Amino acid sequence: MKIIDGKKIAQDLRNDIAKKVGKLDRAPGLAVILVGDDPASAVYVRNKDNACKEVGFYSEKINKPADITQQQLLDEIERLNNDDKIDGILVQLPLPAHLDANLVIETISPEKDVDGFHSENIGKLMQNKAYLRPCTPKGVMTMLATTGIDLVGKNCVVVGASNIVGRPMAMELLNARATVTICNSRTTDLSGKLRQADVVVAAVGIAQMIQGDWIKPGAVVIDVGINRLDSGKLVGDVDFDAASVNAAWITPVPGGVGPMTIATLLENTLTAFENRK
Ligand code: GUN
Numbered sequence: 467m468k469i470i471d472g473k474k475i476a477q478d479l480r481n482d483i484a485k486k487v488g489k490l491d492r493a494p495g496l497a498v499i500l501v502g503d504d505p506a507s508a509v510y511v512r513n514k515d516n517a518c519k520e521v522g523f524y525s526e527k528i529n530k531p532a533d534i535t536q537q538q539l540l541d542e543i544e545r546l547n548n549d550d551k552i553d554g555i556l557v558q559l560p561l562p563a564h565l566d567a568n569l570v571i572e573t574i575s576p577e578k579d580v581d582g583f584h585s586e587n588i589g590k591l592m593q594n595k596a597y598l599r600p601c602t603p604k605g606v607m608t609m610l611a612t613t614g615i616d617l618v619g620k621n622c623v624v625v626g627a628s629n630i631v632g633r634p635m636a637m638e639l640l641n642a643r644a645t646v647t648i649c650n651s652r653t654t655d656l657s658g659k660l661r662q663a664d665v666v667v668a669a670v671g672i673a674q675m676i677q678g679d680w681i682k683p684g685a686v687v688i689d690v691g692i693n694r695l696d697s698g699k700l701v702g703d704v705d706f707d708a709a710s711v712n713a714a715w716i717t718p719v720p721g722g723v724g725p726m727t728i729a730t731l732l733e734n735t736l737t738a739f740e741n742r743k
Pocket residue numbers: 556557558559560581601602630727
C-alpha cells in the first residue's frame with residue numbers, strides 16, 4: 467500500500483504557482499468572503515488567505531456579519547466583479563439560512579468563479595469544455611495523476627452526490643473516460659458496488675462508513691471526508707487502517723485531499739487571471 471501524500475503534492479503545486487507569479491507584471495488577486503463566524507469556516511478562510519500570501523497573490527479577506535442582507539451581499543459581489551485587481555471571488559459555504567446561496571453563486575461573474583460552482587462553469591464541465599473546475603474534484607484528479615494509473619475504462623465509484631464534490635467528481639472521472647457509478651448514503655448494496663471499484667472516491671460525510679473489506683485488492687482509495695470523532699480525532703469517510711490492507715493507493719485524513727483543495731484554488735485563480743488578460 468502506498469500513501470498519496472496530498473500535503474507534498476499540494477506543496478509542489480504551490481511552488482510551481484509561486485514561480486509563475488514571480489514572472490507576472492501584476493499579482494493575481496483573490497477575494498474570499500466569510501459571512502458570520504462559524505469557526506470551521508473561519509479556519510478554512512484563514513488557510514486560503516495564507517496560501518495566497520505564500521505564492522505572492524494579492525488577497526482580500528472580507529468578513530461580513532451573520533445578519534448581512536441578501537442585497538448587501540450581492541452588492542459586495544458586484545463590487546468585486548468590477549474590481550480589476552480581483553481575478554477570483556470565493557464565498558465560503560455554507561451561508562446563514564436567510565441567504566440564498568444559489569443566487570449568491572450565480573451573481574459571481576463566471577470569469578471570476580474560482581470555485582467553479584456557477585451554472586455556466588458546471589455546464590461547461592458537463593460538456594468537457596471547462597476552464598474553471600470545482601477545486602476538490604480537480605485536486606483529486608491531480609492526485610490520481612501522480613499515481614500514474616490510467617483511468618480509461620476503469621470502474622470508478624463516487625460515494626456522495628453533493629454539488630461541491632460528488633457530482634463534479636463524477637463528471638471529472640467521466641471526462642477522463644472512466645466508467646462512473648455515483649452512489650449516496652442510501653444506495654442499496656453499496657458494499658457490492660464498491661467491491662467492483664478500481665477507484666473509490668468517498669465524499670459522503672459519514673465517519674469511517676466505508677469498511678476495509680469493501681475495497682477491492684489493488685484499488686485506489688480517495689477519501690474526501692473530514693469528520694471529527696467524539697474523542698476529537700479527525701477521520702475520513704473510510705476506515706483507513708482496514709482499507710489500507712487491500713488498497714494499492716490511499717489518501718490519509720488529514721493531509722490528503724484537504725491541502726489539494728486549497729492549492730487547486732490557487733491554480734484556478736491563476737487560470738482566471740490568465741483568461742482575463
Ligand atoms: N465549503 C466547503 N467546501 C467549500 C469550497 O470548496 N468552496 C466554498 N466556497 N465553500 C466551501
